[in-house]
Amino acid sequence: MRPVDYAIETIDLVKRYPTSAKKLRGAPFHFHRGRVPSFTSILRLIKGEKGPFIEALRGVNLKVKRGEVFGVLGPNGAGKTTLIKILCTLVLPDGGEAYVAGYDVVKESKQVLKNVQAVLPGSRGFSWRLTGRQNLEFYALLYGLRDEEAKKRINYLLEFTGLEDRADDMYQQYSTGMQRKLLLCRALLRDTPILLFDEPTVGLDPASAAEFRGLLREMARKEGKTIFLSTHNLYEAQEMCDRIAIIDRGKITACDTPDNIRYMLFDERIVRIAFIDAVFNSKYEKMIDEIQEIYGVHGVTPDISPGGDFRGLSVRVDKNMDLSSILGVIMRNGLKIKTINTLEPTLEDAFIAITRKNPWRPGRPGGGVRWRSR
Numbered sequence: 001m002r003p004v005d006y007a008i009e010t011i012d013l014v015k016r017y018p019t020s021a022k023k024l025r026g027a028p029f030h031f032h033r034g035r036v037p038s039f040t041s042i043l044r045l046i047k048g049e050k051g052p053f054i055e056a057l058r059g060v061n062l063k064v065k066r067g068e069v070f071g072v073l074g075p076n077g078a079g080k081t082t083l084i085k086i087l088c089t090l091v092l093p094d095g096g097e098a099y100v101a102g103y104d105v106v107k108e109s110k111q112v113l114k115n116v117q118a119v120l121p122g123s124r125g126f127s128w129r130l131t132g133r134q135n136l137e138f139y140a141l142l143y144g145l146r147d148e149e150a151k152k153r154i155n156y157l158l159e160f161t162g163l164e165d166r167a168d169d170m171y172q173q174y175s176t177g178m179q180r181k182l183l184l185c186r187a188l189l190r191d192t193p194i195l196l197f198d199e200p201t202v203g204l205d206p207a208s209a210a211e212f213r214g215l216l217r218e219m220a221r222k223e224g225k226t227i228f229l230s231t232h233n234l235y236e237a238q239e240m241c242d243r244i245a246i247i248d249r250g251k252i253t254a255c256d257t258p259d260n261i262r263y264m265l266f267d268e269r270i271v272r273i274a275f276i277d278a279v280f281n282s283k284y285e286k287m288i289d290e291i292q293e294i295y296g297v298h299g300v301t302p303d304i305s306p307g308g309d310f311r312g313l314s315v316r317v318d319k320n321m322d323l324s325s326i327l328g329v330i331m332r333n334g335l336k337i338k339t340i341n342t343l344e345p346t347l348e349d350a351f352i353a354i355t356r357k358n359p360w361r362p363g364r365p366g367g368g369v370r371w372r373s374r
């Protein structure tokens, strides 16, 4: 064990899966049609590495604080499940280090398992012919919980997840949402300080997903648990997590609060100002030129109706700009302001921008960035 403040820490974590796919980097050492093998393939042979392989994780560095709700967000095949499986000791890493509650996932796996509980989407393991409560009692027995303690904990968890009314129904009568809640109960039976969820709301309808997210957050707050979850649902990450890491092809490309992730790639925002009863004329043309000259303004687009009504302006500005200078010019020109809206990039925009091969830069044509009103 190492004395650390982190619930989870990974250092240069690498995982390679063997594959039958040809033409991958790291192909095995062989003479192909009499060609001389490459230097890297010889080096791999010396190191005893087999190939070809898929690099599911390519040096992942993460630090998750105790009590934090931390999300790993990434597209399909990014390495999210692999990372979770390494953290719950189901899969061994090929390089680097990973610590859970300060314990090494390879050398101290028993201690790791005492501190962590993983919920994987495929993991069911419930008997269809037992009731929800009986299923939990079975697992409590398996986990070595004492009778009284188990009963109390099961009652508490069934109430917490809102399953108590249906607790004595057969598991086969449960809906997907109820089955998921029972999984949550099972994960919480042992009362471990760290919980890992792989795609916690996959397959749930929007209302059940929102309810499930609420339960997870409440549990993290109430019981001070560390929650580490993977998702490709941006909304979920934004809604639930204190911090998120974006993983792309086995590498962490960004790690911050959802808000900061959103802002770090975008150095501008759009301010949309709507006017009351104004007709466009040459005076306003000059006003637009004047606004365009203000420091921090990147561009101004007027909104004029076909009938000549001056409906408003869209002004692209530095993201931290003080808007009073713009509003000052507008008011000096006698325009009455109806509404002011700021359009900011969504987390989805940031996600797409981060995971693109060539990072998007503001102002670049064809950036494909959508804006959402706040």
Ligand SMILES: Nc1ncnc2c1ncn2[C@@H]1O[C@H](COP(=O)(O)OP(=O)(O)OP(=O)(O)O)[C@@H](O)[C@H]1O
Binding pocket: 017, 018, 019, 054, 055, 056, 074, 075, 076, 077, 078, 079, 080, 081, 082, 083, 232
């Ligand atoms: N058992 C395995 N054997 C071989 N390759 C694997 C294995 N498990 C995962 N991979 C590969 O490793 C890479 C990462 O897979 P992983 O399941 O971790 O991604 P993921 O981010 O969880 O994706 P998804 O969102 O689809 O669940 C993928 O290229 C996948 O094909």
Ligand SMILES: [Mg+2]
Binding pocket: 080, 081, 082, 198
């Ligand atoms: Mg997965």
